[in-house]
Amino acid sequence: MKEYIIRRLLQYIPILIVTALIIFTIVALIPGDYIDSVASSNPKYTAEKIAALKAKYGFDKPILQRFLIWIGNALKLDFGESLSYQRPVTEVISYFMWNSFYLAAIAFLLEIVIAIPIGIISATRQYSKLDFTVTAFSMIGLSMPSFFLGLLLKKIFCIDLQLLPLAGMRTVGVQYTGFVAFWDVFKHMLLPVVVLALQGMGSWMLYTRSSMLDVIKQDYIRTARAKGLSERVVIYKHALRNAMIPIVNLLGMSIPGLFTGAIITEQVFAYPGVGKAAVDALSKRDYMFVVGFNLFAALMLFLGNLLSDIAMAMVDPRIKLK
């Protein structure tokens, strides 16, 4: 198993380099650069200053040369400096990443704890009223745009009822400690968590439901029933275990993604997460940050794949990792 993980990780290195080349090229090909976008309504920039800054950041070199310089540094774990924050990209990402993770992780836990049991129940009672309600609800959750849901909840709870704060992660201008501080952060995170959870829940319910339905129709379930086992044992011991295989696979894949942020929800709530920072960086043409962030997201995706393979091996005795 250990050998397998190491081998997989080593395989990721060339893949990451190719990914980096693709990301870098795409980002470099977007028209406009950081200096242009800062200078074009600020009459203070002189031609000499613009040229000097572009040369300093290497914008005047061909893309391939820029990439080689960048990848050379990246292999030494130096991913460059964010132009707008003027700090190393890794530092900026690791700062925002945890804020995003707290938010996404709480939402994720909620989704799992609520959606999976509901999905199971609704599968066992296929075409019942409950099943229809759950399916309809999942569809609504899935198709509701997060900015709309976010603004709607804000209008109700922050502006009309004035129960929850409008933005941010903490109340500013006060020093809270202990439980009060926790409560304060909780109140700020409640709405973004609800928005994320409502969106995610739908898909988890549907996955669980369909996976469960597939299993329930298998021969061995009929056999189990024929053996005279109680419905409880049939569903929760024989069916659930097999139905969980694809779900565990997905779970493993989702976890690293929790670090890469929820772009729109973070934006709507001015939540200091990495997704919001990445979009801001793109509109400012903060190349290094955009490249760094995308590479980070790609890395998280690879890790997700690895995790899900490992998780599969753990739940499915038929799979042996070599």
Added chain:
Amino acid sequence: MKKLRITALIALILCCSVLIVSCGTQTSSKSWDLAAKQIDIIRGTNPEKSPDAAKNRKDTLVIGSTDFNGIFTSSWSQTVYDQYVTVLVQGTIVEPDFDAQPIPGFCDFKISDDGLTYTFTLKNGVKFSDGTPVTAKDIEFTWYVMCDPAYDGDVDMASIKIVGAQDYMDNKADTISGIKVINDKTIEARLEEVNAKAIWILGGGGILSKAYYGKDYTKGNVDGIKALHNTPFGAGPYKLVEFRLGESITLVANEHYFKGTPKIKNVVYSVTPTGQELERVRLGEVDIDFPTVNEENIQDAKSTGYIDIYRFPTNGYGYVGFKHDDPKYSDKRVRQALIHALNRKDVVEVVYGPYANVINIPQSKVSWAYTEEGINTYDFDLAKAEALLKEAGWTKNAQGRLEKDGQVFKIVFTTMQGHPVTAPMLPVMKDDYAKLGIDLEIEYVDWPTLSDKVNAGTADMWFMAWGLVADPDPYNIYGSDGTQNYYRYKNPEADKLMKDAVHTTDIEKRKELYKKIYQIFNEEIPCIWVYQRSDMWAVNSRVKNFKCSPYRDYVYDLYQVELAQ
């Protein structure tokens, strides 16, 4: 538009530059009448209704802001909110007055009669926030850093030609002969030629402590200074105690501030989601924020009873640009026809209501250089436009399109999707231009792409905004070889007048010259000026003594602001 507004503001803050500096030392800021400066104040009628959330903050002022980049080192910080914090922490050597003239900040200053030698003398009691005195050596250090070959901020020290500075930048000399420390409190800079912007380049920023910023600095490597961007240190009215990226900044009063300890102990900046600025002031989450000026926001603010509005003309203007080297725009009659055929008044009315006005010269109505004498207002008039086009040789072809020498008149307008100005403007424009037989096609891109196309000269027609600087010199934008003359507008007569206007310090003479320049521009239409709009601060009524103006930002007077209990 947000982006445009912010960049315009950055421009405003960074480049307040004025020529009238020969009068030497002035002692204090003139008393000023906000109304006379075109600042429209609407006071809350019922301050006690202010929400408890705000009232409970007895010694803390919260200011809503856009996101920070966290670059709080003077002469490096770029965005307007980074600048605010930088000014609060590091102060400035000279400050802009309400009428945009330089007045002493940390230093009194004197400019020699030949206009070449600038002498700065530190005021008594100027100390860093740890109580150590600021000396002329610190100012020397600050200037040297800005001349460092590795310096990558946007202050162009090279442009003012300090004696010996170029050799230092090119590594041909180890010191700058034109910068001389006279004694602990006095420093001198000598220039090679008169440059009116020098006072702002030398004195517009704060003072970097040599002890703090110099410890990991050697010439050619500014990384040691950049590592301190998040933890600024200075002699300004406030100290930065906590910075949470993307979230908030906490400042605390500096008891060593030379003008006296600020009256409010804590100032906190909190990031506000775009579009919810006013709502946050209304809920008391913040005391001050910067909502967009429109009728709805002004009405909402008024109806609360506890929000004061400070509205003032934006230092900038929006324009429609085109390239003069394109044959179809090279005839001034065509350009006049295009401005006549754009219903600017109605467009501005729709977008900003009564809070913006159509402009016909590239200058703020607040500026001393502004004039309406001999200025054509180019009212909406399709008949006139048609006549002008005909005069210029454009005739309608069989399909009703304008044609000249076999060329059909077709415009490609580049803009951003959902832009607050072009979204309502373009349908009207397309319609009216079609009536003249001009085909207007619209192309949507994002802001950096638009900047790029405009820079590269690949945009045919576009909408953008300029930030205005306190000094009216527009050479950079309208001069034949101006760096940012995206229009490729060329007029030797205007060039000469613009150069003359910078080489005199006599304000009356300059007024005359600018009047002539604006008359030429108004006749020639280098671009279609559309509007000058307003900005506003929404301020909880419990905040007393708040002062702002287009030129002098509120941060300069924040140390005097109080909270009513």
